[in-house]
Amino acid sequence: MTAFHSLPLFVSQSLQDQHGARSQRSQEADKPHRIKGEKKYSCDECGKNFTHLGNFKAHQLVHSGDKPYRCDLCGKNFTQQGHLKSHQVIHSGVKPYSCELCGKSYTHPGRLKTHKLIHSEEKAYSCELCGKAFTCSGNLQRHQVAHFGIKAYNCDQCGKTFACSGRLQRHQFTHSGIKAYNCDQCGKTFSCSSHLQRHQVTHSGFKAYSCDLCGKSFNDPGNLKKHQLIHSGVKSYMCELCGKSFTQAGNLKRHQVIHSGVKPYSCELCGKAFSCSSTLRHHQVTHSGIKAYSCDQCGKAFAFSSTLRHHQVTHSGIKAYSCGICGKTFRTLGYRNIHVRIHTRHDVYSCDLCGKLFTTYPHLQRHKLTHTEERPYKCDLCEKAFKEPRFLRFHRQIHTRKRL
Numbered sequence: 001m002t003a004f005h006s007l008p009l010f011v012s013q014s015l016q017d018q019h020g021a022r023s024q025r026s027q028e029a030d031k032p033h034r035i036k037g038e039k040k041y042s043c044d045e046c047g048k049n050f051t052h053l054g055n056f057k058a059h060q061l062v063h064s065g066d067k068p069y070r071c072d073l074c075g076k077n078f079t080q081q082g083h084l085k086s087h088q089v090i091h092s093g094v095k096p097y098s099c100e101l102c103g104k105s106y107t108h109p110g111r112l113k114t115h116k117l118i119h120s121e122e123k124a125y126s127c128e129l130c131g132k133a134f135t136c137s138g139n140l141q142r143h144q145v146a147h148f149g150i151k152a153y154n155c156d157q158c159g160k161t162f163a164c165s166g167r168l169q170r171h172q173f174t175h176s177g178i179k180a181y182n183c184d185q186c187g188k189t190f191s192c193s194s195h196l197q198r199h200q201v202t203h204s205g206f207k208a209y210s211c212d213l214c215g216k217s218f219n220d221p222g223n224l225k226k227h228q229l230i231h232s233g234v235k236s237y238m239c240e241l242c243g244k245s246f247t248q249a250g251n252l253k254r255h256q257v258i259h260s261g262v263k264p265y266s267c268e269l270c271g272k273a274f275s276c277s278s279t280l281r282h283h284q285v286t287h288s289g290i291k292a293y294s295c296d297q298c299g300k301a302f303a304f305s306s307t308l309r310h311h312q313v314t315h316s317g318i319k320a321y322s323c324g325i326c327g328k329t330f331r332t333l334g335y336r337n338i339h340v341r342i343h344t345r346h347d348v349y350s351c352d353l354c355g356k357l358f359t360t361y362p363h364l365q366r367h368k369l370t371h372t373e374e375r376p377y378k379c380d381l382c383e384k385a386f387k388e389p390r391f392l393r394f395h396r397q398i399h400t401r402k403r404l
Contacts (some may be wrong), residue, residue: 071084188285227245237252
């Protein structure tokens, strides 16, 4: 019999409770101490660390390829039921969480919270290897994988590898051909919701991110960052075949496809082939006949927002881009950069048959036709063929005058 039994019942019970609590604390003290937030679960496949066992197990499903939860609307598969439920909200079209600074709306409060950090310019998470700073820890983790060169996620259809599962999932939609996200303003379709969201901002007219150097504004912070590289003049990525240099690795990769001659993306309507899928999509809009972007000054309509922006500069009369060598001014940065090649002889294209230099690749291609008998531009009224499209346009005027 213990000493507690000789005391009144309620006192005895209270002392037993206290004794039990002390005993439990003593047992806890004997256990190995784990620091709060310590990530003791590590993935053997990609090296990612986790604090909780449940999160670690859920992550392992990503590598196993097991995705038992499927969306009935777009066919997208998920490793967890919670992820499927979160995804299904996208199809409902409901976006109750809106940013009061730029008007961008979201389906989940967490995404709005992450987005707001962009406006605050607070970047609390920095990379120890290169110093690059990020607004949230998830972006830092994804960035750090790039330094190690680990690409643990592999596409089973084309073999392309990715550093994170999200990018693999987005890539796989290019093979499926499913474009379940549709713009209600212009009818353009997208394979993932994030691409639709970025596109919809172009219709809203919101451009919350502006360049301090030239005043050009953008609807996406990523586009602003890409633009700012132009002013820096730094072109770190160079093509080994022709010497052309680029500000971004992605632009270099797209350019290198030109040299390979591979054009895997063809138009089902006219058979024209393209080296990248984005150029094909751009081309397909011309067949749709949809011109959702119209000029508020002259009413002229365009299929693309970028074409409208270029057109609007003609009304302003502003030629903000000047050549530092001869002083000639241009309406767009692109035209100025092409002109500068004449002086510098950098990023030019040389004809391997006669050595003549050209400032753009299309000009070189048109020139090469002069060395052959090929005449790809045919008149649909008299079957006469030409080597260059401008000659075909001049020729068509003959038929127009005959009608008059």
